[in-house]
Amino acid sequence: MTSPRILVTDFDGTITAHDFYKMVVENLLTPQDIAPWQEYREGKITHLSALQQILAKVRASESELNALALAMNPDPRLSAAVDSLRNAGWEIVVASAGCDWYIRRVLAAAGVDLEIYSNPTSLEDNGSLRMQGPVDSPFYCHETGVDKAGIVRSYTRQGYTVAFAGDGFADLPAALGVNPGLRFARADLATALGRYHEEFQSFSVWSDVADALLSRDTQRSAQ
Template sequence: MKPFAFLSDFDGTLSQRDFYHLMIDRFFPEWGNQFYQDWKKTKKINVEFLNIIFGKLNLTEEQLLDEIRKIPLTPGAIEFVNEVQARGGDFYIVSAGTSWYIERLLQVLEIPNVTVISMPAVHENGALRIAPDTANPFFSEVFGLDKRKVLEDIRGRYRTVLFAGDSEPDLEAAKAADIAFARGELRELLKRDGVSHVPVDDYHAISGYLNNNGWPE
């Protein structure tokens, strides 16, 4: 059994902002931000929402890759991935977005040996369409991917499992982790549910916490 795995959400956690927010701000800020506010009043941010946003894009694959290259990472992210691996851990990205843009960004940044567990997507007619695999054992009717199921599956291969996230799709996985690091609204959700967690703003803070309190062995 390996010593530990670190599971990180991508959008809004490993990256500073969700890719859909970046696309809204870049291409249709007025409509997109109003649509987002209206959607949040009654629904969760899910695959249907993402496909509406990404379906508004009209970009060639190369233009879309240019946008992906601009995704800003949270401070300390790359250094932290390297630190996890140097200490004998494995780093996973677990995302209810799509591996289409995550894996391409990892290639651009030359970040090796990171396992991405997410949903497939296709680029067609200028748009990006997420296509969840309903036969996948980690499939979720709500978010497309059940991160808690992913974490519990991974747990069988590691002595310790750590998790970092920022929003509602991360909630159940954070509850199941040995240590949960929380950004954004995930902090309030965990606090509401009485779940112990470590509030952080970036990966420097996560590294600092583990340096002070001990890395899993």
């Protein structure tokens, strides 16, 4: 009997070409507004706390923030790739240390509905983003809000064949939790894995991951 299969995927820079936080910094904030990021880099506050403080400085309309979210440039083949994976028996979940606010909007605009583990966020009346850690989630992490490696471990314990796709240094623990043949990386995550001489499958856009998993399934069926 074939074990259930699931792809745990990062969002910013993985499903999309651009990172929402970077776009907010470039378009809506001043250098003073992002001072908490340096505190995080110095180990004085958590990643989650830094993002909470920075996003609280945003002053923008919903339409402005929606435009930024859609400008993250999700993979044009996202919807078709999701359908293909699901038809082949793969489940898919998004695991992100970012905000569910923009993730849900980007996915909805692409016509895609996925389970999301991320930080609950609301747009306040003053135009700021109020980001909270998912403290009631079994995958809550004090440092980032979402424990991606914990999500991978949970599905593995349940008997799933787990694949992971990501692009950031923070994705390293989750990536190391899966079989190298099911480990997909680009950008900073690829650099980190290479530094530790860990094998991985490279990708340029998210649908490359889907294509590789489907090809793997075909090859295994032919054996």
